[in-house]
Amino acid sequence: MCSLERAVPKVVVIDSDTAVSQHIDRLFGNTFTVIPYTRAALASDFVRDQKPDVVVLSLDLSTIDPLELVDLLSVGSTSAPIVAMSANPVADLVVAAMHRGASDVIRSPCPDRELRRAVMRALVRTVGPISPNLPYPVPSIVGMSPLITRLRSDIQRIAGASAPVVVTGESGVGKELVATALHELSPRVNCRLVARNCGAIPDALFEAEMFGTERGAFTDARSRPGAFELADGGTLFLDEIGELSLASQVKLLRAIESGVFYRVGGVSPQRSSARLVVATNRDLSKEVANRAFRSDLYYRINVLPLNVPPLRDRSEDIPLLVRHFQSLLARTERLSVMPTFSHDAITRLSSCEWPGNTRELKNVVWRSMLLASGPRITAADLRFDDRVGGIESSTELPVVAAVPTAVSPHR
Template identity: 45%
Template sequence: MKDLLISILETIDEGIHAVDQRGITIYYNSKAALLDGLHPQDVIGKHILDVFPSLDRTSSTLLKVLKSRKPIYNQQQKYTNFKGKEVVTVNTTLPIFGQKGFLGAVEISKDITQVKQLSDKIHFLQQTLYRNSGKGENDKYKLYQFGDIIGNSNKILELIRKAQRISQSNSTVLVYGETGVGKELLVQAIHSSSHRQNGPFIAQNCGALPESLLESILFGTVKGSFTGAENKPGLFELAAGGTLFLDEINSLPLSLQGKILRVIEEKKIRRIGDTKEIFLDVRIMAAMNTDPLEEVEKGLLRKDLYYRLNVVTLYIPPLRDRIEDIEPLVLHFIDKFNKEFNNKITGVTREVLKVLQNYSWPGNVRELGNVIEAIFNFKDSGKIDIEDLPGHIVQQGNGDRNLSLREKLFQYEKELIIGAYLGNDKNITKTAEYLGIPRQTLQYKLKQFKLK
């Protein structure tokens, strides 16, 4: 049993470092050794401070837990390992208790170096692009305007009318709708039409990064707040005088949702590790792809945060509920891709338009754009005809009249999965989460549909 447990600990992707009550290492797996640039035999049987001379009893989380016998969760750490490589980890350190009482402590370290590097690049780009927005320096990075929202339906025209009206206020805005309907497009248009249009517009997908990293990105850090921390403003500060857009806000842990609630209510923040408060002039807009009340009922969205965000709520209906918008959207995408591909496609046949209007578009406008773009890769000119369309769209768009129940169920599953896949920009992880199925199941289905 012991050998099995050790084998399991050696295969997982987290570093495991366990010490006894004296601080002597009793277990140190291969991943931990890889992170630190050491070999397990260099560490096992030795005191932490003998192996890691840069640490002391106040900076070592393992020694802190040995002293307090209380856990430390999600502590971010940045350090240079013994091979000179810069490493960023998120550590959870726990006391170990057994039948004989307190036995020692164990630290679990998750390597987020690549994620941190990517987030730093995003942070830098946001700071570079938006610090001077409105000053004529970033014209090629122009944000969307209300004129960029395509559609003639009463639903979309009423949505634009409401959005234009609330663009003149500072109220928080909550936008929701299925994936691919254009939530960020609408939020950018509101910002571009507001008195904040010359201030920065900063967007952050809350589901894209781990909690500990996202907190430092949002709130900023001061030097010494954790090992390797630097003085760096967060996105709340970078968005000063403008708009901060928090997408997928319901994916945040409830504890971090509470901190964002306080920022909205008090209009001030503290960087991580700082005691000084910074007052903010930022408009907060948020979005999610599910009904916010359902998220509240599921316990995924704090009720108090929902009520604070729900000053203005805008719902973007799915494309299947506004089929009169399909034709202008198709013409828009044809014009767009003619310019990008240097093609000469003139439109679609009536039969194609009817099929497109009968299809359910689970990936919404994004899926429609992806379908049109795919056609441009194989067609140079003329009108888009029925044979140019993907088979699953033609089948469903024609009503599937002659299919058996099993065939219809298979076709519906295929259409739903492919639509979600295209609507999530062919991202396996996001599509699997959206559909609520394992990644392996999605990959099998895509292979079955000859998309992978």
């Protein structure tokens, strides 16, 4: 069976009082390396040298503005997720800390369970799951809205199962992120997640792509495994399954039902224990009614359905998504200075319909940041796609939801 070796995760705790770092050290035992640091004014250089997987930072520091320190720690290619703690985490402080780069803001002191979950949420963003049995939430799905909270709960509930999953939702909502979360939170995490886009596979190559080929099966054919073999023990993610022709659907159904398949040109039966996760932006039940999708395949795969809501139905998540996409771009482009979005810019972004969903929002955030002429992006500075983006909603949408004690965006 496949395995994955990882170094012991490193957590740097920045606080004038070492009691917090000692508590974290006791809480996680030998699982992590916990390094206390009390010299807040030099903390950014220390973190840069240590390259931790997570930073736990007190927002109650008196020798330096802790929000400025959040700014310094959240920029650069080596930035680590920041779990901020405060004895008085009022809403304004929470929003400011998260806007500047903190991934979580929690009360200090807090219950052990809450502290453990906050650190685990941050760790999953950098090193992946530490153990498939730990009850941490889903970091790759950003948001605090009821719809996203319910989706994360459903993902956690079914991640450990082996039954097929059908992920539905409009284009751009993040269906592949859901498939990734299902894999990373499952006991299959040490094996491969193999993804294939069914819409990009011609009928003539479907069997070769899914089941592999033997040398000499056709001109220039080499012996190679297909997606089912590569995903053995792990997860096979088939995106846009609704694009498969009826002929390819028959071949897929046969392999799923029997658990046996043959490489093209092969005579030896092959088996795969991969879990099947499929995604589509189509209504497969309507496709079945229209005879465009086989009913037997539909009922075989539609065991555990998950629907990813469109962005227009969870506009309260947009401020967190903007912050997340900012951090992604800062790491990708190694930005030394990360432009911030003004309140009116966030309000404008939150009032749009977003037909392209989170994918379109990400493009607008990145485009606006890369073309920004200054350190602050206002509503007038937003760079929409003139053809489809920036469509204002006809109804007034909430901008920022009430901020709880602990907040968690994703990877």
